[in-house]
Amino acid sequence: MNRKNSLPLYLLYSNFMIKHSLQRFGEYVLLMARALTIPDRWTAFFRQLFKEMAKLGIDSIGIVLMISLFTGAVLCIQMTLNISSPFIPSYAVGMSTRDTLLLEFSSTIMCLILAGKVGSNIASEIGTMRVTEQIDALEIMGVNSANYLILPKIIALVVFVPVLVIFSIFSGIIGGYIVASMTDMISVAKFEYGVQSYFNEFYVWYGIYKSFVFAFIISSVASYFGYYARGGALEVGKASTNSVVASSVLILLFDVILTKLLLQ
């Protein structure tokens, strides 16, 4: 009897999944090796870079500010409601709102949101170029399509996402401040005092370091799924969805790894 047929189904499935995952990882590494090379024409590269910065970065400022403002406000309300112990000073509301924004929200959660907005945009753009033969057209001309299309997106995001993180931190704190000033839940003075208390500068750098890695994950994973899309519009949609799922999982995985490495 064939040995393969005698294996239990779950082993055959896990064998297939391991092979499939390794193949995908290999494709990703090879694509990155092609993408992360010196551009043929610097003028063309910088033109693309500024376009991508505007499209992926500047166009995301609005949504980042809005989401962070609301989240900062919600954090402030929840902290006020939950910290009702007489042993905890009320200025802890401002302090914990600030630290939550610095440590987790403005880097990790914001990057998860960007994986949805920017990642799906990248995957669908490159995927559409693939299925409409625009990438083949680039290759026929002798242009390194991976380098021309992907490198500017990676650099643009790696440069711009930390800026968005800083905007998010400020916007979130303003959200908390608005709650303090417009409600009687906590006084503005205590909130301001809390925001300035026990400030650890490294928390800002920790958020920025994480955002560099997350920006690379968002741009490279989305580019990979778009670049290898095959078929038609349906496959482009699938590639876009898969890129968001894979980027989100990787962001959370690297969040754990980076937190262990940087904060311990």
Next chain:
Amino acid sequence: MIEVKHLFKSFETKDVLKDINAVFESGKTNLVIGQSGSGKTVLVKCIVGLETPEQGAVLYNDRNLLSMRAKELKHLRSEIGMIFQGSALFDSLTVLENVMFPLNMFDRGTYASRLDRARFCLERVNLKGADNLYPSEISGGMQKRVAIARAISLNPKYLICDEPNSGLDPKTSLLIDELISDITKEYNITTIINTHDMNSVMGIGENIVFVNKGILEWTGNKEGIFTSSNQILNDFVFASDLFRKVKAAELTNHQNEG
């Protein structure tokens, strides 16, 4: 001249090309014809290097594409212009920017000279006044013209066209055929056109390669098609009533002249 020797290509267990040998001469419009799924698109993709065959050679003036180093391949690619089935214009660029794209990437001249060249190519394909329009704002026929202008912008030695008439009305198809044929003669380019449009076959088929189920079934020219006794070729080319009548009339003419 492009020469294909003993080309084999398969996808998993399916053999798509089986021992293809063909010569595509310069200054002539060379047509690759065959039914859908016969392997002609794969043949063209192997010729331009978008697919890698398992065996065989693709010779560009005796230089084998399959054994070239990256630098040589890059140089060769600058000599190839390609027109894709769906035009493959860059959506985010205007008509003029699309034509200027290869020039911006490879031409070391000044911006003014590149702009002049792009405008000349657009004029050559009879496309004026559309410089600042985006591909989505122009018709399918115009998109094909832009694709031709982009393909010839770097003065290619080889022009490869994948179903250039696909999705076009008969009149526009004829104009595109004539344009490609004229450009081929004018610049002495080696042109390969992948098509199953019989009007193109009858109109510009100077050298025809008929592929059936991955096998090179017949080679010849448009005149030879009328006199060929190859049953598979006849079934494919003269599938419609109209073309059967055309063939009968052509053969009668031949006999009368004889």
